[in-house]
Amino acid sequence: MPFTDLPHLRRIVLGGEALHLGPLEQWIGRYDVANAYGPTETCVEALVAEHLSPGEDPVPIGRPLPGVRAWVLDAHQQPVPAGEAGELYLGGQGLTTGYLDRPEETAEAFLLLRLPGPDGQERVYRTGDRVQQRPDGQYMFLGRVDSQLNLGGVRAAALLTDQAASGRPRLVLHVETDDTGLPARLHKQLANQLPPSAVPALITARPSLPSTSTGKIDRLALSHTACELTAPDTGATGPDPQRSASCSISEPSRRDADR
Secondary structure: OOOOOOOOOOEEEEEOOOOOOHHHHHHHHHOEEEEEEOOHHHOOOOEEEOOOOOOOOOOEEEEEOOOEEEEEEOOOOOEOOOOOOEEEEEEEOOOOOOOOOOHHHHHHHEEEEEOOOOOOEEEEEEEEEEEEEOOOOOEEEEEEHHHEOOEOOEEEEEEEEEEOOOOEEEEEEEEEOOOOOHHHHHHHHHHHHOOHHHOOOEEEEEOOOOEOOOOOEOHHHHHHOOOOOOOOOOOOOOOOOOOOOOEEEEEEEOOEOOO
8 A cells, every 4th residue: 555644543553574674664663563463262362562663674563462471482392591582482361272173173273281470270272373572572573483484594485276166275385496306306305304294295496486565475466376387306497288287276384495
């Protein structure tokens, strides 16, 4: 949305996606802009950065609202040292009781943990979001915990797509590289280290991954090319007539490796 001078507007609260300052600089300079964060499982808003400042990048997601408690935990669900990155866990009065008629998913997402605090044990929701706490107490969103791939410094994005012909989902890995031989080598390496269900069905190599206007990986653009990929077992490229009948994105996720 282009900048518009709205004399009666006093405050803007944004949320739903990670913010990038580029398109917002004029708005932040003119209005009081807040950034709100919170998954549905915590009754939507859980953290709020009350007042964003021009030039503040990355944009913080703020501090916990009253009644919300937050922890940054490591892979063993232990608190990380101050300032280090980890997974964000949320607790407090706004936590939902779980997912309707989905007990397994509820048990996986909502945990009873021993955490620092007056109660000793705390029922928490594991957000799957990777965060870091600044010295001023505000949290910064770094990405998804389950979206972090370390491919030897190679930037990658994975999409879970549905193949209409078979009705089965498949994992497609897009790799940003000029090395056309990398997909076959990468598939072999992943096949040796991961269970079969986690190995990408297809891998594509491209000089650069498409980006949106806000700098995020354009998952929709990638999904449109999901049927014209590199087959990891052969390295052959081009559309497969059997595959390309219909191919649609069903559950995209951004997977970036640090460069």
